[in-house]
Amino acid sequence: MxxxxxxxxxxxxxxxxxxxxxxxxxxxxELTTVGAYYYPEHWNESQWERDFQKMAEMGFEFTHFAEFAWAQLEPQEGVYDFVWLDKAVDLATKYKLKVVMCTSTATPPVWLVRKHPDVLKSNEDGTTYDHGSRQHASFSNEYYRAYSQKMITELAKHYGNDKRIIGWQLDNEPASNTDFGEDAQIRYRNWLKRKYTTIDALNKAWGTNFWSGTYSDFSEINIPKHKQWGMNLYQRLDHSRFCDYETSSFLDEQAQTIRKYADAGQWITTNYIPYYDARYVGASKELDFISYTRYMVYGEHPGIGTKGYRVGEYSRIAMANDYFRPLSPLYGVMELQPGQVNWGSINSQPLPGAVRLWLWHVFAGGSKFTCTYRFRAPIYGYEQYHYGIVGPDGVTPTSGGKEFQQFMDEIKVLRENAGDDKVPEDYLNRKTAILYDPDNTVAINQNKQTVVWNTEEHVLKYYKPLKAFGAPVDFIRDTMDFSGYAVLVLPAYQQMSLKLIGKLSTYVNNGGNLVMSCRSGHQDEFGHLWEAKHAEPIYKLIGGEIEFYDLLRPYAPDTILMDNLTYAWTSWGDILKPANNTEIWGNYAGDFYSGKPAVTCNKLGDGTVTYVGADSNSGDLEFNVLEKLYKRLDIGIENYPKGIIVEYRDGFGIAMNYSDKVYQMKLPIGSEILLGTKDIPTAGVLVWKL
CATH class of the missing domain: 1.20.5 (Single alpha-helices involved in coiled-coils or other helix-helix interfaces)
Structure with missing residues (x-):
């Protein structure tokens, strides 16, 4: 064979x-399933049954326990109490609600903290966290890591073979573990030893000959002071990698403990906040899949139009879907905003229909489940005034609760109409990948060169046009296969290995179409500038040289001219010197290098490489470059206005409107509308069967 x-x-x-x-x-x-957080420890036991009955009547299919309940699970050291939680599981089951069980490592009990105060995180200035909040214990503290496993072991022994428990959530919204404590210092040195083996290898990687920074032994290395000016960039970069490792390894250890006792039918996940500079997202290999948390209206994002802040920024759920999906066999959303929140800068009411819109958007991206924090609005604690599915009386559905109920009723309609997994051919033809590495983003962000630069916004200047084209998008890593994508976009991919450059060259020579933006290929994989011309290893790819780069003052933007249109730019511009056979698409105008190329397209083998040298202010340059490329490649694209998202899954088309205007959707002949109308209002949803 x-x-x-x-x-x-x-x-x-x-x-x-x-x-x-x-x-x-x-x-x-089932297509998808919907759940709600419930905290039995917050409410009188006499109300539990009423609450679960109401939850089930509204259409919820699972609930979520014990996320912050360590003090109730282990009220004294070594003394465990599962009686109250067993009652809650019994009552949830009575109303056919499945249960997700959680580890409570985000909130250690006070007796643990007082007996072992070293488990608390230490700040750079020597101050420490204290009991009374959450995520105040250090994942780098050896005692905390070990003792957490004892609690998790007892929890897993008790519920690991309970068929009513469908899965486990580890911790809650785990973030990069930044701690300056003694154990963190020791673990950091040991992590460096494992990574570099010899101190000479570390010195070379960190470039410690600069400013007399050379080390003779790992024991001399301290956690870098991030607030101290001029600290070694590579030491800081490695420390941030270590902090992410501490988070991912802590989750892996929890998963390994649970798996010793858990039934094979119980899955294990955690819920990440979609930070795009977080290496720990997707790094815990012991998880069955990953999920994310998303809140849309909390005062930070204006949306579209004067009232767009009530609907939210349309790319936030879209990008989270497209980022998480390729990292995992499946994904879900463990926390989706149920209504007004309490912790934002301005806690406005969402627009009526917005919660339902978000639910449909999560579903449209391929999510297998959606859960919400929380069923009952809290009447005390830090998140007082945070909406739930029902209000503080425990009975009356909130506006968001009604929209969850509406969505769940609508999913039943889809279940009844489910057929094949047909997807339009032109949709699949537009499938595009964005090559993205959070480590690259961290490296750029710690050395931006200009206060005007924003890495995530730069990525969005490529991502948003792709969604306007109606393209399915995957955020992929350099270890993944490129061949399934006609177009591959690399926004500001500053750190590149020769191996990656070779892989990209193979992709293009075999017929792939690569789009690279400014700030790409300037450094090797260690973050060092090449000992060559500026970004020289990518010259063959892009069909020319980068003569130099420029950074403008915010008050003095300049322009690029392409196809008789001008585009303002400020933050970064690579000034290009293309080879004779490389096509020039756009040129700089208005400064001493006026007329020099800014955008080029190189034919290489059977494919192309388009290089966009500048970060435009509005994103219009990036949009028009992509549009020009797709038309040249004869890839059919849509032209959805900002705020309109269209996706396909399970044989259904789903169109969603985040804009401030009614959008009229054109449907293929023979489409059967299941929900909504072709005229989609703000926060409206249209679902049709293919």
Missing amino acids: KKVTVIAILFLLVFNAYAQRIDQYFPSS
């Missing part, structure tokens, strides 16, 4: 095993 055939068979076996596992967790016939 040929080797390629064996590999293909093995791939199919693994794929089928994954598919069976996913269907075991979340049956495809």
Whole structure:
């Protein structure tokens, strides 16, 4: 048997095993399932049954326990109490609600903190956190890591074979573990030893000959003072990597403990906030899949139009969907905003219909489940005034609660109409990847060169046009396969290895179309500038040289001229010197390098490389470059206005409107509208069967 055939068979076996596992967790016939957080410890036990009955009547199919309940689970050291939680599980089951069980490592009990104060995080200035909030214990503290496993072991022993428990959530919104305590210092040095093996290798990677920074032993290395001016950039970069590792490894240890006792049918996940500079997202290999948290209206994002802040920024759920989906066999949303919140800068009411819009958007991206914090609005504590599905009386549905109920009723309509997984061919033809590495973002952000630069906003200047084109988008890593994408976009990919450059060259020579933006290929994978011309290793790819780069003052933007249109730019501009056979698409105008190329397109093998040298102020340059490329490639695109998102899944088309105007959707002949109308209002949703 040929080797390629064996590999293909093995791939199919693994794929089928994954598919069976996913269907075991979340049956495809259900399409999606919806749940709500519940905190039995917050309410009088006499109210629990009423609450679960109400939850089930509204259409919820699962609930979520014990996220912050360590003090109730282990009221004294070594003394465990599961009686109250057993009652809650019994009552949830009575009303056919499945249960997600959580580890409570975000909130250690006070007896643990007072007996072992070293478990608390230490700040750079030597001050420490204290009991009374959450995420105040350090994942780098050896005692805390070990003792947490004791509690998790007891929890897993008790519920690991309980068929009513469908899965486990580890911690809550785990973030990068930044701690300056003694154990963190020791663990950081040990992490460096494992990574570099010898101190000479570390010195070379960190470039410690600069400013007499050379180390002779790992014991001399301290956690870098991030607030101290001029600290070694690579030391800071490695420390941030270590902090992310501490988070991912802590989650892996929890998962390994649970798996010793858990039933094979119980899945394990955690809920990340979608930070795009977080390496720990997707790094815990012991998880079955990952999920995210998303809040849309809390005063930070203006949205579209004067009242857009009530609907939220349309790319936030879209990008989270497209970022998480490729990192995991499946994904879900563990926290979706149920209504008004209390912790934002300005806690406005969402527009009526916005919560339902978000639910449909999560579903449209491929999510297998959505859960919300929380069923009952809290009447005390830090999150007082935060909406729930029902209000503080525990009975009356909130506006967001009614929209959750509406969505769940609408999903039943889809279940009744479910057919094949047909997807329009032109939609699949537009499938595009964005090559993205959070480590690259961290490296750029710690050395921006200009206060005007914003890495995430730069990525969005490429991502938003793709969604306007109606393209399915995957954020992929450099270890993944590029060949399934006609177009691959690399926004500001500053750190590149020669291996990656070779892989990109192969992709293009084989017919792929690469779009690279400014700030790409300037450094090697260690963050060092090349000992060569500026970004020289990518010259063959882009079909020319980068003569130099420029950074403008915020009050003095300049322009780029392309196809008789002008585009303002300020933050970064690579001034290009293309080879004779490289096509020039746009030129700089208005400064001493006026007329020099800013945008080029190089034919390489069977593919192309388009280089966009500047970060435009509005994103219009990036949009028009992508539009020009797709038309040249004869890839059919849509032209959805800002705020309109259209996706396909499970044989359904879903269109959503975040804009401030009614949008009229054109549907293919023969489409059967299941929900909504072709005239989609603000916060409206249209669903049709293909």
